[in-house]
Amino acid sequence: MPAITETREQVEKLGQSSYKWGFETDIEMDVAPKGLNEETIRLISARKEEPEWLLEWRLAAYKAWLTMTEPSWAKVVYPPIDYQDAHYYAAPRKKPGPKSLDEVDPELLRTYEKLGIPLHEQALLAGVEVPEGEEARLPVAVDAVFDSVSVATTFRKTLSEAGVIFSPISEAVRDHPDLVRKYLGSVVPAGDNFYAALNSAVFTDGSFVFVPKGVRCPMELSTYFRINARNTGQFERTLIIVEDGASVSYLEGCTAPMRDENQLHAAVVELVAMEDATIKYSTVQNWYPGDENGLGGIYNFVTKRGACRGARSKISWTQVETGSAITWKYPSCILQGEGSVGEFYSVAVTNNHQQADTGTKMIHIGRNTRSTIIAKTISAGKSDSTYRGLVRMLPKASNARNFTQCDSLLIGDQCGAHTVPYIENRNMSARIEHEATTSKISEDQMFYCRQRGLSQEDAVGLIVNGFCKDVLKELPMEFAVEAQKLLQISLEGSVG
């Protein structure tokens, strides 16, 4: 047992280790007054120079939100949120239109550098020097979001040559109003749930991606979100549309500065995949989780949903969730097209007083639809982690298939790990298989590793990495490296 005692001590020590990415950037901000009302929404809409229909849409969402109550079914506990005690709009003060990275506020760029964000292509893959004029060969495009406004977008040219639109959503509203109007809210309606309605009313920015027919997006698309200004909730809105036969891989990663007050993050992500289209959406989520006493940290209440509209379309969600004080997130797939495929790969790590209630929904509507769910949960410290997932086979989903595997690993006896799958079948030819296990790192495995000369930490690291392998291997290469680092930092001392 000493191995475990040692681990536990190290987990406790971990609390003291500082959040590596906790710093604040000192940039002049343009902030709306606190509070949420129609005026705030009109102000946001005016600042964004939005068309009338979008303002109406926002106001309708706001009206719906007023009638809704905060969901309470998730296994998370937090003090009531005062939605009037927050700023709903914050933008870094604008110099008129930065045309290149040189014009971007250097303070901002330094922030990203500290985060290790590959905004500069040179920094993209560590140690790789790329001569000017060769950007087109690089595999990742970055749409960096600093608080609410996208400040820099690279690789625009390469993408536009391929016909791919990748821009902040506010720009898309201006430049491609028909596309946005057609698809915005078509997967997650404005009144879908409490947080989605809130987002619909006050979303400030996010990304828009459109991949036209038959185009394989020439590079990975990546957006970094950061919560920066004190007391500013972030309400990102991401919309990805992939037409017939096209494909895209999208990466989303988050870090946030250290602070005491809880911050609200209620994003909405909508994916639309048409016939034979493929969308791969990968997330590494590392919002500030609060300190070892559970003070501070981000509340992450996210609605993510993808619609496989066309036959043989495919949407794959991969997430590595290590941050946030509270996570409430269920990336879902609506499998409408015949033979469409939904996938969900998740690693959720909680430590200290973190609480995570996350999982997925696979709604099988069409014939021959298939879904796979692999969820790995690791609980340490005094945290609680819940997998909550729904698999629903509707009467027309003949020969549909689902396979679900949920595994939980407990580190220490003060944490909790919970598994709550919902299985609903209305079609006799559909097959559903579900498996879940909960255990700790076995003494045998530890003994075996230690006996071969691995240190306590290396052994735990090896075992946890193996535990998560099925999910990590789904991540794009650039992300997999970061995700492994994050896993180690999150469980530093205990499993690093």
Next chain:
Amino acid sequence: MNAITPSDRGLAPFEARLSSFQDATRKAAAGDLALTGLPGPRVEAWHYTSLRALNSYIFNEPDTCFNESAVQVILRSLIPQSGCLEPLPRLVLVNGRVVPALSSPAASLPEGVTFSAFSGSPDFGMQASPQRDPLVALNTALAVDGIKLVVEPRVKAGRILLISLAMSSSGAISFHPRHSVTLGEGASLTLIEIAAGSEGPGAYFHNPVLSCSVAEGAHLEHIKLQREAADAIHLATVYADIASHATYESFTLGLGAVLARHEVHATLRGSHAGVHVNGAQLLGSGQVGDITSVITHGAPDCISRQTVRNVLTDRARAVFQGKVLVERVAQKTDGYQMNQALLLSPTAGIDAKPELEIYADDVKCSHGATVGALDEEQLFYLRSRGIPDAGARQMLVEAFLTEAADLVQDEVAHAALGTALTEALVSRIAAWENAS
């Protein structure tokens, strides 16, 4: 607290009878019920099973007199002469009341076993917690009778039959028997419970609550055979408290009723205790059958096992909700749960929610669930050996259910279940094949 405004809380079917009570326990239960009402779909534990069916009736208190020859006919069909159940001591209730004339005389019970009517006993309403479970509150408020069995320490009580019959009258009736079974240290008992009713003009609602207390080293096996009338509603709740080194092994077979739920709350309170909550359901027409359980590991080194199998034809729908809660103290817990369903018709459905809630780290817990149609390869294998399609299907379904019933240790109970299963299977499949 007697002022109840039931109309908006689903209590209308019981309104007249919930109005005035003398004793404090019933008064409190009625008060709790008035606050919560009967659970609707927004209550998580009742998300998949709707109690709307209750609203089509006004349930009256059943008459104390009944047609004795009709009762004898049903009894004879349930316990065939010279069958394995016939020689067992039996306790018979009709419409929720114990009928001594139909029950074995007290003297014929094994030595060390005492039997009495429960409603008058001082611990009435103590073990179950009415405020948490509205149907138990309803039971507490409206219970008239029930059995109270006490097995003295170290007494091997053998098998006892508990038969609950419903004799319908012209109008709808409901009865809410309250049973309690207590096993002393090292005692053992096999309780075989049969719930059945007459197909009559009036529908009935059977809402029994059974509290089991199993002391250290004792062993209770509880087998239930539910074959209520076709339009009956059967909502049963079982509480089992299990002390260290004790075991509670249960199996429920659901065949009857238009709406049925078997809800078990088993709590392992001492170390090295064990619990089995197994079951099977064979449902057809528009039946809804629900097996719900909450197994709480409240002590270290305990084992829990659960296997539930459902076979659904026609428009039937099964619900399985199984929660395993492992408290922080319950280290070295070994929990396993498996829920499987066979869908034999395009209009059948299943809703399952296996749930693990775990607060201790040194545990081995797993659950599994599978849903699907009959395996085509297995069918092909049988067909290729000359077995006709219908026969092959029946063989596979029977094997699927029998495998679950084989978990029953007691051979008499096992034989009785097997007979009931085969009968039901033949009629169910025949009805289904004729219809399609």
